[in-house]
Amino acid sequence: MNRERFQTEVLPLKDKLFRLALRITLNREDAEDIVQDTMLRVWDVQEQWPNIQSMEAYCLTICRRLALDFVKRAAARNVSFNPEQHDRPMVPGSEQKEEVRLIRQAMDQLPEAQRTIMQLRDMEEHSYAEIAELTEMTESQVKVYLHRARKKIKTIIEQIESYGL
Numbered sequence: 207m208n209r210e211r212f213q214t215e216v217l218p219l220k221d222k223l224f225r226l227a228l229r230i231t232l233n234r235e236d237a238e239d240i241v242q243d244t245m246l247r248v249w250d251v252q253e254q255w256p257n258i259q260s261m262e263a264y265c266l267t268i269c270r271r272l273a274l275d276f277v278k279r280a281a282a283r284n285v286s287f288n289p290e291q292h293d294r295p296m297v298p299g300s301e302q303k304e305e306v307r308l309i310r311q312a313m314d315q316l317p318e319a320q321r322t323i324m325q326l327r328d329m330e331e332h333s334y335a336e337i338a339e340l341t342e343m344t345e346s347q348v349k350v351y352l353h354r355a356r357k358k359i360k361t362i363i364e365q366i367e368s369y370g371l
Contacts, residue, residue: 208252215261216248222262222330223269229325230273232314240276244269266340270322277318312362313355320355327352 227237247268258264326332338345
């Protein structure tokens with residue numbers, strides 16, 4: 207029974223978990239490792255599954271914490287992150303590709319909390335309440351961080367676009 211629940215509720219989340227981990231770590235291989243660790247940790251606490259109200263929220267929380275821990279450990283070792291190290295899927299059309307590249311480049315410059323909240327809200331389409339629960343913030347804090355992140359991205363993109371003028 208637990209195997210079936212794992213296959214129906216946890217495995218389908220792997221892409222969401224990967225996107226979240228990638229947005230935090232900015233490295234494809236590290237994000238894959240974090241997703242694998244998340245899956246193992248969820249599997250290891252099978253006896254607690256009946257007490258988990260939202261398996262998705264539980265998995266996202268574990269993934270986020272693992273990714274943040276990884277980034278903290280890497281920073282302690284003075285490892286620099288190169289956003290160009292990981293592959294990024296692009297949408298068709300050269301203008302759209304450039305726009306997506308600019309947005310991702312701008313997002314990579316955001317503080318981790320803003321980057322994570324923007325990922326969860328704008329890309330994963332979670333509600334403010336869900337994000338607040340996942341990030342252990344209030345809904346008001348989530349809204350403020352999201353507003354600041356969007357404002358910062360707008361400023362960065364405007365600076366990039368006006369550079370040649």
